[in-house]
Amino acid sequence: MHDLPGIVITGAAGRMGQTLIKAVSDSDAMRLIGVLERPGHAWIGQDIGVAMGGAEMGITVGDDPLEAFASAQAVIDFTAPVATVAHAAIAAQARIVHVIGTTGMDEAELAKIAAAARHATIIRAGNMTLGVNLLTLLTKKVAEALDEDFDIEIVEAHHHHKVDAPSGTALMLGEAAAAGRGVALEDVSDRGRDGISGARKRGNIGFHAIRGGDIAGEHDVIFAAPGERIVLRHIATDRSIFARGALRAALWGQGRDPGEYDMLDVLGLN
Ligand SMILES: NC(=O)C1=CN([C@@H]2O[C@H](COP(=O)(O)OP(=O)(O)OC[C@H]3O[C@@H](n4cnc5c(N)ncnc54)[C@H](OP(=O)(O)O)[C@@H]3O)[C@@H](O)[C@H]2O)C=CC1
Numbered sequence: 001m002h003d004l005p006g007i008v009i010t011g012a013a014g015r016m017g018q019t020l021i022k023a024v025s026d027s028d029a030m031r032l033i034g035v036l037e038r039p040g041h042a043w044i045g046q047d048i049g050v051a052m053g054g055a056e057m058g059i060t061v062g063d064d065p066l067e068a069f070a071s072a073q074a075v076i077d078f079t080a081p082v083a084t085v086a087h088a089a090i091a092a093q094a095r096i097v098h099v100i101g102t103t104g105m106d107e108a109e110l111a112k113i114a115a116a117a118r119h120a121t122i123i124r125a126g127n128m129t130l131g132v133n134l135l136t137l138l139t140k141k142v143a144e145a146l147d148e149d150f151d152i153e154i155v156e157a158h159h160h161h162k163v164d165a166p167s168g169t170a171l172m173l174g175e176a177a178a179a180g181r182g183v184a185l186e187d188v189s190d191r192g193r194d195g196i197s198g199a200r201k202r203g204n205i206g207f208h209a210i211r212g213g214d215i216a217g218e219h220d221v222i223f224a225a226p227g228e229r230i231v232l233r234h235i236a237t238d239r240s241i242f243a244r245g246a247l248r249a250a251l252w253g254q255g256r257d258p259g260e261y262d263m264l265d266v267l268g269l270n
């Protein structure tokens with residue numbers, strides 16, 4: 001018998017997968033009991049420590065979430081929308097905590113996650129860091145205090161491998177700004193200006209994505225008015241900050257009722 005919660009990491013070969021595996025292995029509050037990759041991936045069947053270029057860890061990379069989740073207390077999932085939706089249904093069957101960092105999900109995929117949350121404890125956030133979650137609260141507060149003389153623009157920068165835009169974090173910040181203004185983000189969201197796109201519409205919230213090099217993640221919320229500008233900024237310099245939040249969420253979720261939670265719940269900031 002083990003007292004510490006058993007954790008499965010999906011997307012084991014990914015940037016976040018490897019960061020999470022290291023973080024769970026280093027933690028004395030949980031134990032790594034399984035790591036998964038997509039069927040057919042070159043790492044399947046290898047020891048995860050060796051596959052990551054280090055010492056043996058005694059855990060073989062698998063491709064069967066059903067089997068891995070059956071003996072786990074939580075799965076931490078930073079993969080891709082299609083994979084995460086499939087994992088959510090299996091985690092719900094297994095009645096385990098599902099921590100979701102995956103971004104870029106569409107409305108239909110989010111509805112499936114919500115359905116799974118009827119049976120599973122799901123903690124999902126486009127950004128798991130304390131800093132960004134605090135920044136959403138500040139953004140809401142500033143947006144509440146200012147009128148539409150202040151144009152809101154959200155600028156995000158990420159590494160050149162990132163596949164989704166705007167980033168999950170940018171959308172969280174946009175939601176916070178819209179909430180502060182008392183409007184729905186979908187009614188004011190302004191994305192992808194190009195060519196003669198016309199003068200900026202008062203009250204809109206603009207999104208801009210920079211992709212390049214190895215940028216871990218940078219977000220600015222700009223409030224620009226004639227003669228002055230307020231800029232709220234978060235800079236991630238190390239992926240371990242995302243992992244730290246995800247591990248905290250996996251522990252926080254133990255024994256919680258099924259439902260969909262976010263990092264503000266975990267951090268006690270809601
Ligand atoms: N919420 C947060 O705080 C953060 C969220 N993210 C998000 O996490 C996600 C992953 O980011 P990152 O690690 O950089 O991306 P990577 O592409 O490096 O990693 C994703 C991994 O998931 C694997 N994968 C895809 N499908 C499956 C599957 N069906 N089963 C198991 N594994 C699968 C991929 O395999 P393959 O390469 O073969 O496709 C890959 O190894 C993104 O959505 C990103 O935006 C990232 C950082 C922080």
Ligand SMILES: O=C(O)C1=N[C@H](C(=O)O)C[C@H](O)C1
Nearest residue numbers: 103126127162167168169217
């Ligand atoms: O893909 C990434 O790398 C990141 N994704 C998240 C997002 O979409 O906001 C969080 C972080 O910015 C890194």
